[in-house]
Amino acid sequence: MPLAKANPLFLRDADLREALELLFFGYRDFTSEADAILANYGFGRAHHRVIYFVGANPGLSVSELLGTLQVTKQSLSRVLGQLVDERFVEQRTDADDRRRRLLFLTEKGQGLENELTERQCALIARAYRQAGASSVAGFRTVMMGIINEKDRQRFDSKD
């Protein structure tokens, strides 16, 4: 039992394996409703991520979005191109640095963003309300501990 040795204190092997499964099933359910909505538009999870982060950060540049999503520009290109072609996302040249294309949601894009985010927020809101404020604080603490230091800084500023 190599794992048992590595985990003293209150952390039994079973507790840690349970956490792996909580994350697996939790993430699956967290994404499944949005996946269903996206399918109606012929989109997938990659489109969702673009819509979400552009919606949350209007005026984001392409390279910033690449950094956030951690994908190659070739991967993003197809997805972003579709969203621009179908008028969900709008690109405007940055006046200060005309090489940069700043990304914004169109009204249509904002509509889809709302549809997706409302559903996911409703799921989280239900879970948060049932759990109560102190459990929510614990959830945030554990999730931040899982996230690498660089990305964690996105959250440090809040509260």
Next chain:
Amino acid sequence: MPLAKANPLFLRDADLREALELLFFGYRDFTSEADAILANYGFGRAHHRVIYFVGANPGLSVSELLGTLQVTKQSLSRVLGQLVDERFVEQRTDADDRRRRLLFLTEKGQGLENELTERQCALIARAYRQAGASSVAGFRTVMMGIINEKDRQRFDSKD
């Protein structure tokens, strides 16, 4: 602001959007180390899920695994076939119902399972230790709230 209306109490829109991002970044970091290990074997996340659940439930049948993973048998077939061909997973006909193929990890498969699970458990263990027992309890409560009732029963029995 349609979301603000829907969330009374302490749940501000910003809190819920933060949760979406915690789950996105958290799940990405949670899986990234294992993904790197799997790449050395020419495997992907799908192989990991099979290895994990067969390791956690020796003697699982194919249909039970399909139900857990929620994929089609055609999807599973290729992945499971590779794992069987390369002797990570072993299939034994169920003596009681000779239609069923029960799945087990071989020694080689158990080795890979340990390698993967140890890494992920180490990440979780670190986050759990830093967060403390009460935050861990809150994390569990919130994650269970996110998981649909059917799958939640996997966890209800524990503790």
Next chain:
DNA sequence: GCATATATGTCAATAATGCTGACGTAAATC
């Protein structure tokens, strides 16, 4: 025993997402 249902496997076609590599263009910077 025979019909039906179940558990599994397989072939074929298709889609979404990701990758690497190569090349091109416009604009900023040194």
Next chain:
DNA sequence: GATTTACGTCAGCATTATTGACATATATGC
């Protein structure tokens, strides 16, 4: 003027997933 940066694009390929159709072995109900 040379170099770097930001962005785009074309081509090829891999992984994971889907649906649909069909096959086989075994169990079960009548």
